[in-house]
Amino acid sequence: MSAGADVSDGAEMNAAASKGEVHVVHLYPREMSIYGDLGNTRTMVSRLRRHGYTPVLHDHHPGAEFPEHTHLVLGGGGQDSGQARVEEDLAVIGPRLTALAAAGTPMLMICGMYQLFGNAFVTVEGARLPGLGILDVTTQGNAKRMIGPVVMSTDFGDVVGYENHSGSTRLGAGQAAFGAVRAGFGNNGDDGTEGARTGNVFGTYLHGPILPSNPAFADALLSYAVPLATGDAFQPEALDDTFADEARTRQVRRLVAAGR
Amino acid sequence: MPGLRTIAAVAAGKAARVVTKARGGGSAFPGLVAERVDPRVLAHALERVHDGIVVVSGTNGKTTTTKMLVAILRGHGRTVFTNPTGSNFTRGVISALLGEVGPSGRLADDLAVLELDEAHALHFAAAVAPTHALLLNVARDQLDRFAEIDHTAKLLASLAESVTTGLVLNRDDAFVARIGGDAKSTVRVRYFGVDQVIAHRLPELQEQDVRFGEDVVVPPAGDGDALLRPLDEHRFEVLLGPEGSAGVVGPLELKQRGLAAMINATAATEMARMLLGSAFDPAAAVRALAEVTAPFGRGEVIDVGGSTLELVLVKNPAGFTVALSTYGSTPVATMIAINDNYADGRDVSWLYDVSFASLRERGVALTSGVRAYDMALRLQYDDVAVEAVEPDLDLALDRFLSANRGEPARIFCTYTAMMALRRTLAARFDLPAFGEEAS
Numbered sequence: 013m014s015a016g017a018d019v020s021d022g023a024e025m026n027a028a029a030s031k032g033e034v035h036v037v038h039l040y041p042r043e044m045s046i047y048g049d050l051g052n053t054r055t056m057v058s059r060l061r062r063h064g065y066t067p068v069l070h071d072h073h074p075g076a077e078f079p080e081h082t083h084l085v086l087g088g089g090g091q092d093s094g095q096a097r098v099e100e101d102l103a104v105i106g107p108r109l110t111a112l113a114a115a116g117t118p119m120l121m122i123c124g125m126y127q128l129f130g131n132a133f134v135t136v137e138g139a140r141l142p143g144l145g146i147l148d149v150t151t152q153g154n155a156k157r158m159i160g161p162v163v164m165s166t167d168f169g170d171v172v173g174y175e176n177h178s179g180s181t182r183l184g185a186g187q188a189a190f191g192a193v194r195a196g197f198g199n200n201g202d203d204g205t206e207g208a209r210t211g212n213v214f215g216t217y218l219h220g221p222i223l224p225s226n227p228a229f230a231d232a233l234l235s236y237a238v239p240l241a242t243g244d245a246f247q248p249e250a251l252d253d254t255f256a257d258e259a260r261t262r263q264v265r266r267l268v269a270a271g272r
Numbered sequence: 273m274p275g276l277r278t279i280a281a282v283a284a285g286k287a288a289r290v291v292t293k294a295r296g297g298g299s300a301f302p303g304l305v306a307e308r309v310d311p312r313v314l315a316h317a318l319e320r321v322h323d324g325i326v327v328v329s330g331t332n333g334k335t336t337t338t339k340m341l342v343a344i345l346r347g348h349g350r351t352v353f354t355n356p357t358g359s360n361f362t363r364g365v366i367s368a369l370l371g372e373v374g375p376s377g378r379l380a381d382d383l384a385v386l387e388l389d390e391a392h393a394l395h396f397a398a399a400v401a402p403t404h405a406l407l408l409n410v411a412r413d414q415l416d417r418f419a420e421i422d423h424t425a426k427l428l429a430s431l432a433e434s435v436t437t438g439l440v441l442n443r444d445d446a447f448v449a450r451i452g453g454d455a456k457s458t459v460r461v462r463y464f465g466v467d468q469v470i471a472h473r474l475p476e477l478q479e480q481d482v483r484f485g486e487d488v489v490v491p492p493a494g495d496g497d498a499l500l501r502p503l504d505e506h507r508f509e510v511l512l513g514p515e516g517s518a519g520v521v522g523p524l525e526l527k528q529r530g531l532a533a534m535i536n537a538t539a540a541t542e543m544a545r546m547l548l549g550s551a552f553d554p555a556a557a558v559r560a561l562a563e564v565t566a567p568f569g570r571g572e573v574i575d576v577g578g579s580t581l582e583l584v585l586v587k588n589p590a591g592f593t594v595a596l597s598t599y600g601s602t603p604v605a606t607m608i609a610i611n612d613n614y615a616d617g618r619d620v621s622w623l624y625d626v627s628f629a630s631l632r633e634r635g636v637a638l639t640s641g642v643r644a645y646d647m648a649l650r651l652q653y654d655d656v657a658v659e660a661v662e663p664d665l666d667l668a669l670d671r672f673l674s675a676n677r678g679e680p681a682r683i684f685c686t687y688t689a690m691m692a693l694r695r696t697l698a699a700r701f702d703l704p705a706f707g708e709e710a711s
Contacts, residue, residue, distance in 0.1 A: 046421070051624025051653070058653055091422050161618065174619040219621045224649055255652055255661070259645035262663075 030066040032242035034234075037070045037079055039087040039125065040098045047176065049088025049122050051221035055230055056084060063234065063249050065241075074101035078108050082117060084237040085109070089123030089176075089219060099141075102128060106144045113146050118212040118236035122222065126207065126215035127151045127179050147208045147215045148184030149199075162196030162218055163267045164206045168229040170194075172263040173218025181217075183208060190216050195267040212236045225260045227253045314399045316377055317369045323350065323382040324547050325400060329393040329431060330408025330448070331424070332591045333536045335567045336528065337408060338387040340540035340560075345383055347560030348548055353381040365396065383547065390427040397434040405431055406440045406543040408536075410447035411590040421447070435459055440543045443490045443497070444471075452490070463490065464542040466535065467501040467511060498542035500534055508534045510541045512554075521554040528566040532594045537561050576673055576701055582682040583697075585690050587617065589625035595684060596630050603634040605676040608651075609641040609665060609689035616686035620646050628654040635659065637675065640668035641689045665692050 038045075038053045053069065060067040070079040074097060090098075113119060121129045130149035133141045137153075157178045164171050171191055181199040183189060189199070190207030198206035198217070207216035212233075216222065223230040235246035318325055328338045342354045355368040365386055373379055388396055396402070410425045425447040432439055432451045439455055442448040443465035452461045493499055495513035498521075502508040506529070509522035521541050526533050540561070545552045566572050574581045586592040612618050620643050628651055635657035639647040644663040651658050662668040672681065685693060697703060 047619065048621030048624035051621070051650075054624065054653055093422055159618075174621060176619065219619065221621055221624050224624070224653060225646065255645050255649040255658075258661070259643070259649050262645060 029064065031064045031247060032238070032244075033066045033068050033081075034060050034083050034237055034241040035068045035070065035079060035081040036060075036084045036086065036237075037072055037082050039072050039085060040074065040090070040094070040101075041071045041088075042073060043094035043097050044090035044125055045088040046091060046094065047089050047123070047174075047219040048221045049086075049219060052086050052088070052120065052122070052223040055221070055223040056086065056234070059227070059230055059234060059251070062251055063231075064247070065238065072105075074098055078105045081241075082112055083241040084233060085112065085117060085119040087119070087121045087125030087129075089125065091124075095124050095128065099128070102144065109144060110146055113211065113213045115240075116212050116236065117240060118233045119146075119214065120223075120233060121147075121213070121215045122219060123175075123177055123217050126217065127181070129213070129215050130181065130208075131184070133179065146213055147210055148187040149181050149208050149215065150184070151179040151181045154178045154180045158197035158201055158217075160196055161263065161267055162198065162206065163194045163264050164191030164196070164198065165194060166191040166229065168226065168232050170260065170264050171218065171222065171226045171229055172260050172267075173216075173220035173222045173225070175217040176219065177217050181208075190214055194264075225256050225263075227251070227256050312399070313366060313377065314369070314396070317373055317379050318384055318400050320378050321353070321381055321384045324384070324403045324437070326383065326385045326404040326406065326543065326547065327393050327396065327402040327431065327435075328385065328387050328406045328408070328543075329390055329428060330442070331390075331411040331588060332594070333408050333532060333539075334387045334389070336533060337406065337536040337540050338385055339567055340537055340564050341406070341543050342385050343560040343564050344540060344544040344557045345385070345547065347556045348544075348551060348553065350383055350548075351381040353379050353384045355386055390424050390431070393431045394427055394434075397431055402431075402435050403437040404439070404543065404547065405435045406539060407432065407442065407448045407451065408539060409442055409445045409590075411588050425450075429454065438462070438546050440464060440539065440546060442539065443493070449490045460496075460546065462542055462546055463493065463497045464535075464539045465493065465497070465499055466538075467499045470500070470502055470531070496546075498538050498545065500538040502531070502534060508537075510538050512545070519554055521557050524558045524562055526561060527564060530594060530597070574697055574701060574703060576681075576697070577677075579676075579678050580680045581673070581697070582680075583690060583694065584682060584684045585687065586684050587687060589622050592623075592626040592684070596626070596628070603631075605672070605679055605681040606631060606634065606636050607638040607640060607668065607672045607681070607683045608636055608647050609668065609683060609685040609693065610639070610643040610647045611641045611686050611689040611692075612643050613688045616688050623647065623650045624653075628656050631656045638662055638668050638672050640665050641686065644668075665689060666696055669693055669696055 036053065036056055041050060057067040057069055072078060127133050128143050129146045130143045130151055131145050132143055133151045133153065135141065135153045136155060157176065159176045160174070162173050162175050175196055180201070183199065183205060188209045189205035190209045193204050193206050198204065207214060231248060238244070238246040328334050328341065338354060342352050345352045353372055355365045365388070369379065386396065407428050410421060410428065428448065429451050432455060438460040439452070440462050441452050443463035452463070455461045493514045495518040497513065499511045500508060501511055503523055507523050507525045509520050511520055512518040526537060541557055544557060572583050574583065584595050586595055610620060612620055623646070632655060636651055637659050639651070639658055639661050640663060642663065644661050648658045648661045662671060683693065
């Protein structure tokens with residue numbers, strides 16, 4: 013892997029001043045982090061630090077023991093070959109993830125991991141590969157790829173990102189979407205939905221990566237994680253998000269005006 | 273006799289070339305015209321090229337390696353046709369051909385060395401079977417065009433299958449090295465790579481291949497292979513065979529800096545050796561390589577009224593990381609310009625797979641381009657100070673140059689941002705015309 017994954021710098025924090033440790037688990041950073049999704053992890057670690065908390069990052073690799081303390085789980089997109097290599101491990105840690113999700117642990121699953129968190133992935137040939145079933149969605153393999161920038165409306169305001177997937181995802185009856193698409197394809201290109209949300213578990217196709225440019229959403233995830241970690245409500249500092257806000261509003265103007 | 277249709281195609285393409293040159297832009301446009309008229313124009317033009325039709329492909333280093341290979345071959349007295357503009361699409365090749373062929377539409381050169389990206393290399397191979405291919409590496413690049421690294425690797429493997437005579441492969445890149453095992457028995461396979469002494473630096477240049485549980489097994493380097501052994505930051509040798517058992521090329525120093533350029537020189541040397549056989553002369557190779565200037569936009573140094581401005585093209589995580597490690601040791605005033613047009617790759621996610629920590633000391637003076645704010649945001653997350661953000665490239669350039677007058681400066685830029693900046697710089701500082709090399 014190129015580039016230094018220089019995200020474990022929480023140790024610099026003065027322990028006395030810290031509002032508490034928050035344990036972040038990145039699922040399969042080697043196999044499932046191809047489109048810059050490492051940036052989500054980087055963002056969470058950095059924002060925790062800037063908000064006065066002590067981030068503790070765990071990289072979870074296939075075959076390794078799942079970390080005992082887990083307050084936030086992140087998973088990225090990968091290639092088909094990467095997905096094949098994590099399926100076995102996912103079956104092993106699946107019950108733990110399901111229990112954590114039920115307990116309100118925030119999770120953000122992008123693209124390939126979003127699909128694996130659903131009920132099943134049905135290949136172009138018709139084979140049905142079961143998923144974890146944490147999100148009530150089913151993905152159908154597709155010959156056509158859905159590629160391009162996305163703008164959507166969510167509970168956290170406008171969210172921008174970039175999608176690149178061939179799977180076409182349908183929400184089960186009663187499954188909430190993450191967002192309503194204003195520019196782009198979203199889950200399947202025709203029902204206007206993007207991603208899925210159950211409790212504090214979010215699935216989405218958005219790379220970009222999604223968290224740096226959408227700090228309101230990033231901080232919402234932290235607001236779910238912090239009480240689990242410290243027993244107290246999230247106490248954010250005022251951060252300067254000017255660059256993120258400019259980057260996002262420019263994309264919204266550009267894409268919504270142009271119809272992408 | 274060439275068919276009437278081909279003559280018409282060449283004439284139409286040539287006319288378009290004149291028009292395009294007069295307008296001062298677009299190296300691929302004349303080729304587009306000719307390709308519409310006669311898709312067989314390529315096969316016809318290359319019919320009399322007897323000593324080899326060589327395709328250079330891979331994600332990073334194509335332009336530099338092609339330039340080096342051409343220089344070595346010409347240094348051995350061969351005449352070589354190439355597409356020197358970095359226009360590495362099939363149409364770019366046709367554009368370049370039109371500048372060379374006579375009315376017969378046929379090239380008279382000994383060899384053709386063509387730089388083609390992975391997808392266009394296959395288009396080309398469908399029209400003309402290459403005799404040789406030099407395959408450099410597979411990295412994340414423009415994933416929205418090629419979708420996945422695995423897909424890119426498959427394109428290169430298909431290209432390798434179309435080759436009739438010889439393959440030179442990167443033994444240190446699992447995606448490329450793997451191709452050697454599937455080659456037809458009639459095709460010669462040779463490898464280039466790095467010597468043990470610098471093997472630890474490879475991860476910074478490479479992608480991880482997660483398709484298979486086990487590592488690819490490359491045969492140990494033989495007498496036919498070439499290995500890079502750096503002597504210091506600037507000088508290196510290319511060992512022919514293990515420990516130089518079949519000879520040594522060097523020591524030599526390139527005009528272009530960095531490990532990636534040394535690896536490219538090793539690749540070019542190995543391909544030249546395969547093409548030239550016993551005529552290959554290490555001393556001639558050294559002389560040729562030492563004279564190669566950095567290609568347009570790849571570390572090109574421009575004189576901007578008494579001080580130097582370096583333009584560095586960045587297009588994927590591996591390339592940007594190499595660029596930062598190559599130039600990072602001498603911090604200078606820095607601007608970064610990121611566009612997200614098709615040729616840049618529309619997805620800017622990849623910026624998060626690059627570490628910008630080496631820019632922390634001096635900071636970044638300006639970010640620019642369509643995604644100027646996304647770049648500033650990226651730098652913020654690596655604790656790199658950004659003095660200003662100016663999406664407009666010309667305004668940013670003016671501001672950057674006037675604030676750093678008399679000082680060396682450097683701009684890292686994506687493809688279309690580089691083209692726009694280069695055009696403005698050419699107009700202001702009397703540079704060679706677009707896409708042409710200063711001689």
